[in-house]
Amino acid sequence: MSIPISAYLHRNNSKRRFDARCEASFSTQVYTIYNSFMRIIHEDLNASFRPRQARDFGSGVGRLVIPLTRVCESVTGVAL
Numbered sequence: 001m002s003i004p005i006s007a008y009l010h011r012n013n014s015k016r017r018f019d020a021r022c023e024a025s026f027s028t029q030v031y032t033i034y035n036s037f038m039r040i041i042h043e044d045l046n047a048s049f050r051p052r053q054a055r056d057f058g059s060g061v062g063r064l065v066i067p068l069t070r071v072c073e074s075v076t077g078v079a080l
Contacts, residue, residue: 034067 059077
């Protein structure tokens with residue numbers, strides 16, 4: 001899986017080079033958000049929830065879309 005360079009540059013509003021260190025930082029942020037999201041679902045809604053499909057409206061750079069691609073068969077992100 002590759003992370004779009006534009007995702008990192010947009011977030012930081014800079015022209016920094018997207019190197020391995022930047023990718024690692026971005027990935028850490030992505031999975032922190034994803035883990036928090038899934039924890040809320042499991043604790044408050046349904047402990048056995050395992051998504052097959054996901055839709056993210058207002059997805060921006062895809063911070064939730066990216067990790068969802070690893071657990072769902074189909075993921076659609078729509079940036080408004």
